[in-house]
Amino acid sequence: MNLTSEDKRLLEDLCQQHGVSADKVLKLLDTVRDYEFKERRTGVYDALRGILKSKPGAGA
Numbered sequence: 001m002n003l004t005s006e007d008k009r010l011l012e013d014l015c016q017q018h019g020v021s022a023d024k025v026l027k028l029l030d031t032v033r034d035y036e037f038k039e040r041r042t043g044v045y046d047a048l049r050g051i052l053k054s055k056p057g058a059g060a
Helices: 005-018 021-034 044-053
Strands: none
Touching: 005 021, 021 044
């Protein structure tokens, strides 16, 4: 996902305030975007669930 440096800083600040991993948020957004234009979105929830269950720093 292409974010400006200001957007990245804002995302990181918000994630830090709420105890959420900015990397995971970016992975979740990228995954949703990948499935956005598919005719069938089969597997999107499994993909999102996998990201949420992954350990910090894991390449899920």
